[in-house]
Amino acid sequence: MYAYEWDSSTGGYILTPMPLAFSKEPRPVYYKELDILGFDKYWDYDKNDSFPYMWAEANNYYYRGRLVAKTKGGSLYTPPELVLIEDPEPEGYPLRFVDIPAMVDKNRQLMEQLVQETIKKIYNTFIEYKDKVDVFYVAFSGGKDSVVTLDLVQRALPHNEFKVLFGDTGMEFPDTYETVDEIESFCSENNIEFLVSKSQYEPEYTWSQFGPPATVHRWCCSVHKTSPQIILLRNVLKKVNFTGMAFIGVRASESLSRNEYDYISLGEKHKGQYSCNPILEWNSSELYSYIYMRNLYLNKAYKKGNRRAGCLVCPRAAERNEYMARVCYPNEFDSLMNNIREVYAHNFQSEKKLDEFIRNGGWKARKNGRDLPFELNYKEKSDARSFYIIIDNPKTDWRQWIKTIGVIKNDRSPYIIDFRGDEYKFEVKENDKHIELKYDVSLAKKAPLFTKLLKNVFRKTACCIGCKECEADCHNGMLHMKNGNVIVDDGCMHCSQCHKVDKGCLVYKSLEMPKGGTRMGKTQSLNCFSHHAPKMEWMEQYFAFKNEFKEKNTLGSQMFNFFKRFLRDADLLDNGGFTRFAEIVNDIGLDEELSWALMLANLAYNPQFGWYIKNINFGETLSKEYVCSLLVDCGADEKWVNDVWSSLTRIMSLPFSQVGLGQMIKEKNKAVALYRTEWKSPDDRVILYSLYKFSEICENYKQFTLTRLLDTSVESAGISPTQIFGLNRETMEKILNGLTFNYPDLIEARFTLGLDNVTLKSDKTANEILNELF
Numbered sequence: 001m002y003a004y005e006w007d008s009s010t011g012g013y014i015l016t017p018m019p020l021a022f023s024k025e026p027r028p029v030y031y032k033e034l035d036i037l038g039f040d041k042y043w044d045y046d047k048n049d050s051f052p053y054m055w056a057e058a059n060n061y062y063y064r065g066r067l068v069a070k071t072k073g074g075s076l077y078t079p080p081e082l083v084l085i086e087d088p089e090p091e092g093y094p095l096r097f098v099d100i101p102a103m104v105d106k107n108r109q110l111m112e113q114l115v116q117e118t119i120k121k122i123y124n125t126f127i128e129y130k131d132k133v134d135v136f137y138v139a140f141s142g143g144k145d146s147v148v149t150l151d152l153v154q155r156a157l158p159h160n161e162f163k164v165l166f167g168d169t170g171m172e173f174p175d176t177y178e179t180v181d182e183i184e185s186f187c188s189e190n191n192i193e194f195l196v197s198k199s200q201y202e203p204e205y206t207w208s209q210f211g212p213p214a215t216v217h218r219w220c221c222s223v224h225k226t227s228p229q230i231i232l233l234r235n236v237l238k239k240v241n242f243t244g245m246a247f248i249g250v251r252a253s254e255s256l257s258r259n260e261y262d263y264i265s266l267g268e269k270h271k272g273q274y275s276c277n278p279i280l281e282w283n284s285s286e287l288y289s290y291i292y293m294r295n296l297y298l299n300k301a302y303k304k305g306n307r308r309a310g311c312l313v314c315p316r317a318a319e320r321n322e323y324m325a326r327v328c329y330p331n332e333f334d335s336l337m338n339n340i341r342e343v344y345a346h347n348f349q350s351e352k353k354l355d356e357f358i359r360n361g362g363w364k365a366r367k368n369g370r371d372l373p374f375e376l377n378y379k380e381k382s383d384a385r386s387f388y389i390i391i392d393n394p395k396t397d398w399r400q401w402i403k404t405i406g407v408i409k410n411d412r413s414p415y416i417i418d419f420r421g422d423e424y425k426f427e428v429k430e431n432d433k434h435i436e437l438k439y440d441v442s443l444a445k446k447a448p449l450f451t452k453l454l455k456n457v458f459r460k461t462a463c464c465i466g467c468k469e470c471e472a473d474c475h476n477g478m479l480h481m482k483n484g485n486v487i488v489d490d491g492c493m494h495c496s497q498c499h500k501v502d503k504g505c506l507v508y509k510s511l512e513m514p515k516g517g518t519r520m521g522k523t524q525s526l527n528c529f530s531h532h533a534p535k536m537e538w539m540e541q542y543f544a545f546k547n548e549f550k551e552k553n554t555l556g557s558q559m560f561n562f563f564k565r566f567l568r569d570a571d572l573l574d575n576g577g578f579t580r581f582a583e584i585v586n587d588i589g590l591d592e593e594l595s596w597a598l599m600l601a602n603l604a605y606n607p608q609f610g611w612y613i614k615n616i617n618f619g620e621t622l623s624k625e626y627v628c629s630l631l632v633d634c635g636a637d638e639k640w641v642n643d644v645w646s647s648l649t650r651i652m653s654l655p656f657s658q659v660g661l662g663q664m665i666k667e668k669n670k671a672v673a674l675y676r677t678e679w680k681s682p683d684d685r686v687i688l689y690s691l692y693k694f695s696e697i698c699e700n701y702k703q704f705t706l707t708r709l710l711d712t713s714v715e716s717a718g719i720s721p722t723q724i725f726g727l728n729r730e731t732m733e734k735i736l737n738g739l740t741f742n743y744p745d746l747i748e749a750r751f752t753l754g755l756d757n758v759t760l761k762s763d764k765t766a767n768e769i770l771n772e773l774f
Contacts, residue, residue, distance in 0.1 A: 002110060004285040006055075006065030011096060012103030013055070013285055015110045023253040023283035028052030028098070029061060033305030036327050037071060038082055044094040049303050051097040054088070059320075063088040063095070074320040076337075076359050104293045111289050114282075115152070122156035122247070122278050125264065133274060134242040135233060136162040137195075140183065142176035143309040145249030147296050148287055149278055150183065153247050159192045162247075165233070168198040169224040171311040171336065174329050175300040179309075182297045195236065197228040201467070204339065209465050210510045211374065212340045214366035215315045219467075219506045227472035230273070240477030245274040253283045272475050304328045312336060315364040322361075346373050368635075369511035376511045378462035380455075382441060389437040389455065391462040396486045398428070398435065398461040403488040404479070404498050405453040419450045420494070426454065435461065448626040453496060456504025460486075463507040470498040502638045514635060526607050526631060527640045532562035533647035536590075536654060542567065543586050547577040569606040570599045571767075581767065584774045590655075594683050597659040597725070598770075601690040604719045605697070608647065612661070613719060614712070616676050618726045621665065623673045648674070660725040678726025685773040687735050688747060690721035691758075692766035702760040706732055706751070709758070746772075 004013040004026070013026065030049045034040060045053055054063040059080070061069040068088045074080030088095055126136065136157065138150045150164060164187055166180055180196075187194040199206070206223055207213075213220045234240050250261055265275050279287070291298055301309040305324045308317070312325055313336040326333040340363050341354065348354040357363070369376060379390045402408060406419040414427045424447060426439040437458055444451045460470070466481040478489040479498055503509040538555060542563075545552045555563060567573035572582040581602070585595045603609040615630055616622065627648075628641040636644065649664050649671040657663050662676035695701055697718035709720040710729055722732060736749035736758060746769065748759045762769065 001114060001281045001283060001286060006062060007103065007106065008065040009099075010103040010106065011054070011064050011098035012100065012106075014103075015107045015285065015289065017110060023285070024057040025253060025284040026055045026057050026062075026288070027284060027302070027307065028288060029054045029056050029305070030303040032303055033324075036305055036324065037080065039069070042082075042084060043088060044092060046094065048097075051100050053095045053097060055098075071320070074323050076319060076322045076326060076361070078359075079323060080320055100292050104289065107289045108293065111286065111293055114286060115290065118152055118278055118282075119156040121263075122153055122276075125245075125276055126157050126161070129245055129274065130161075132243065133245045134237055134239060135244045137233070137244060137246055138162065138164045139229070139246045139248045140164050140166045140180075141249070141310065142166070142172065142179040142183075142299055143249065144287060144291065144298060144302060145251060145279065147179075147183070147249075147298070148282075148290055149247055149249035151290075151294055151296055152278055154190065154192060159190055163193040163195055163236075165195045165197060165229055165246075167225040167229050168196055169220065169311055170198065170203045171220070171224070171313065173299070173301045173306070173309050173312055173325070174332055175304075176309050179297060179299045186297075195232060197225075197232040199224045199228050199468070201465075203336070206465075206467070207339050207343075210507055211366070211369060211372045212343055212363055213315050215364050216367055217510045218315065219510055220311070222469045222472075222501075222506060223467045227467070227469045230472040231468060234477070241272070241475050243272050243274070245276055247276050247278055249279055250277045251282055251284075251287070252280050301328070313340075315361075319361065343372060347371055368514045370514055372511065374511055376463075376508070376513060378459060378508065385441060386438050387441050387444065387451075389435075389458045391435040391437075391458060393433050394435055394461045395484075396461050396464045396466075398458060400486045400488045401457040401460045401464075403490070403492050405450070405457060405494055405496065419447070419453075422447065422450075424450055444629065445620075445622065445626050448623065448629040452629050452632070453499055453504075456499045459504045459508040463505045463511070465507060467506060469501060469506055473497045473500055503632070526611050526634070526636050527643050527647075528565060528606065528608050529562050529647045530558075530640075530643055531646065532559045533650040534563055534566045534654065535650065538563050539590060539654075542572070543582075543590060546582075546586075566603075566606075569603055569609075571602045572599070581770065584770065587774070593655060593658050593679075593681070594686065596655040597679065597683060597686045598689065600656055600659055600661070600724060601686060601693060601721070604690075604724050605693075608644065609651075610719065612648065613724055616662075616674070618662075618676045618678055621673050621675045624671065627674065645671070676726070678728075682725055682727060682731065682735065684735050684738050684742070687721045687725075687727075687732075688739050688743065689766055689770050689773065690724060691747070692760060692764075692769045694718040694720060695760055696766055704758055705756040706736065706749070706758055707756055 001019065002015040003018045004015050007014045030052050031045055031047050032049065034043070034045065034053065054061055054068070056062070059071045060067055066086065068084070068086055070083040070085065071080035072083060138146065138153050140146045140150060153162060164183070184194045201223070203224065206220070210219050210223075211217070233244060234242060252261060261277055261280060263277055263280055267273065268275050290296070299309045306328065307321055312329060312333055317325070337358065341358060344357060344363060345354055348357065377392045377394070381388050381390070402417070406417040409416040409418060409423070413429065414425050416423055416425055424443060426437060429436045435458070437454075439451070439454070464486060466484055466486070468481055471479050471481050474497055476493050476495065478492040480487045501509065503512065538559070541553050542549050553560060564573065571579055572585065573579060581598075585598060588595045600609070604613050611631070611634065615634065616627070624645055628645060631641045631644055632638055652661050652664050652674070659679045662674060664671040665673040665675060695718070698716060706729065708714065709722050709732065712720075712723050721727065727735070733751050736747070737751070739747045740749045746760070746762050748761055750757050
């Protein structure tokens with residue numbers, strides 16, 4: 001909120017009454033951090049942590065307002081490199097403490113103003129919402145932000161009007177537990193109810209069931225924190241469908257994602273639960289000023305150089321933070337890391353390779369269960385008529401889970417279920433250790449939401465370990481997990497809240513195997529355009545400005561970045577700028593189908609275009625719900641399939657719709673379905689170019705049959721022009737015969753005397769062929 005400047009007289013900083021656009025998040029540096037990093041070899045100072053010696057902004061260390069040192073690099077097992085810039089004190093004199101009392105006095109006036117505004121806002125929030133919520137509570141983590149948030153709330157509200165809730169994950173910094181003891185004692189003295197929630201399972205067990213947490217699969221937050229908190233509050237309040245407001249110590253300056261948080265939000269974690277972020281606009285300079293001004297307890301983890309105090313091992317932690325945590329708490333840290341080593345050891349032939357994988361944080365990047373030694377007891381398959389789910393050794397009873405989506409009307413297979421007023425049929429064959437579900441493939445198009453939830457039911461059946469995420473999500477209290485059994489009351493409202501977890505089950509989502517042909521890496525995401533799929537005016541600008549587009553375009557930064565991805569995948573842009581391919585398109589003109597067909601031949605190898613071309617059939621009307629369910633089945637995240645739909649809507653408003661993509665069907669100006677149509681007047685030259693691209697992607701294979709080109713069931717990196725543009729055998733035979741006549745040096749096709757052969761006769765690249773054609 002406020003800016004700051006270094007103060008050489010106190011060794012601290014002075015807040016200035018000007019708004020701060022970007023905070024460098026200064027933090028105090030105590031002697032233990034200096035020791036760990038090796039500064040004691042060069043500087044003299046007392047081993048006393050009563051006060052800090054200096055301040056750090058990221059990796060820069062400031063003493064009395066001067067930059068005196070930096071650190072570089074550092075990893076799990078390697079300390080950061082010290083870069084000494086100048087001596088803190090002349091002639092090696094001992095370092096002086098920051099004069100914290102003097103710094104507090106200099107900042108008192110501005111801080112009092114900020115604090116009073118914050119307290120008033122907390123109180124007004126309480127007054128506004130006290131008749132809307134059943135409980136106010138401070139979500140206490142043991143970190144500096146939650147310590148400050150608690151102090152502000154206890155100053156703003158009567159102590160009997162809120163509670164303090166600590167979610168013990170079992171993986172906290174050891175010093176955090178000491179902090180919790182201190183705060184619990186404070187609460188007891190001040191008549192504030194202090195609660196501790198914890199999962200029924202220890203981390204060692206959950207890691208063995210889910211696999212270690214990863215950046216994408218942070219199941220640990222739900223299982224070990226939020227779900228136990230919700231369930232504990234239900235028990236304390238003796239009310240299942242309670243509404244709570246959590247005061248949370250989130251600050252916008254901590255990260256880009258938190259910069260988008262609102263002061264108050266509803267349902268961000270659980271349906272019907274409010275979150276309030278009282279210190280959202282505070283930066284760390286104000287935070288530490290407040291801590292020192294109020295003499296609040298500071299978690300000792302910070303005094304040891306740890307920049308955060310949460311879970312000891314976290315997939316989102318930076319390498320430097322991992323090093324500090326491991327040095328400070330070697331036994332506890334290595335205990336968790338050994339779990340990771342044991343899980344991944346089977347993938348490596350040598351201990352050296354495993355060490356390198358752990359050191360580089362390879363475990364954090366896990367997207368699925370492929371590299372884990374756990375066997376998923378759930379499989380899906382289909383044929384032309386039916387879809388099947390096969391489960392071996394189910395963990396829970398499907399008859400309980402099925403109650404969450406509808407009412408079974410009979411007691412034997414084939415079962416009839418009433419789903420929101422409609423009746424659907426499915427078959428189940430089962431014994432004690434095996435279940436096989438079967439339903440008609442056409443049901444997925446007729447009732448995509450039902451089939452999605454039906455899959456979720458059997459994923460839960462196969463994988464549920466009773467982590468209680470679904471129980472916490474059921475705000476009607478109809479779902480219970482006891483002694484490994486799931487019980488769903490007959491009064492279930494079928495609200496589907498217990499299905500809101502992606503793919504229906506956290507265990508299944510963490511362990512599912514990747515789908516063939518759908519890569520979900522950084523550059524291969526199906527959501528590769530986010531909210532910024534290309535527009536016609538962007539295309540017009542690009543072709544008008546050409547190599548000056550970067551300087552002259554009117555796009556926002558995010559729009560520009562996503563559009564640049566589109567231009568590269570269309571071969572309209574490379575490192576040299578406006579490409580030869582772009583020149584050809586420019587000569588033809590954006591008002592010609594030919595230009596868009598040529599671009600589509602390239603974009604077929606973009607993840608989003610490629611998925612659409614391979615998965616959407618011609619001549620069928622497919623609802624938005626069904627298309628989104630297809631995306632999820634192919635490995636897409638449920639959280640952003642709507643973004644992909646929006647992107648496709650915009651893409652199909654371009655002339656791509658005329659050359660093989662089709663059109664959106666709209667109701668009240670809103671896209672509700674799509675209908676894919678073939679290219680009515682294909683240009684032979686585009687097909688020849690596409691064939692050469694197909695050949696390049698297929699390792700320059702030059703001979704194939706038309707039957708192969710028409711067979712979409714063959715797994716292939718190359719995409720046939722028949723699949724891109726919707727061309728049948730008769731049309732292709734005419735095109736290939738014409739190409740053989742007009743370009744005999746490039747292609748030969750024979751369809752007489754039972755022959756079905758296509759031969760590409762040149763070793764030239766697709767781009768070289770394009771230059772000959774245009």
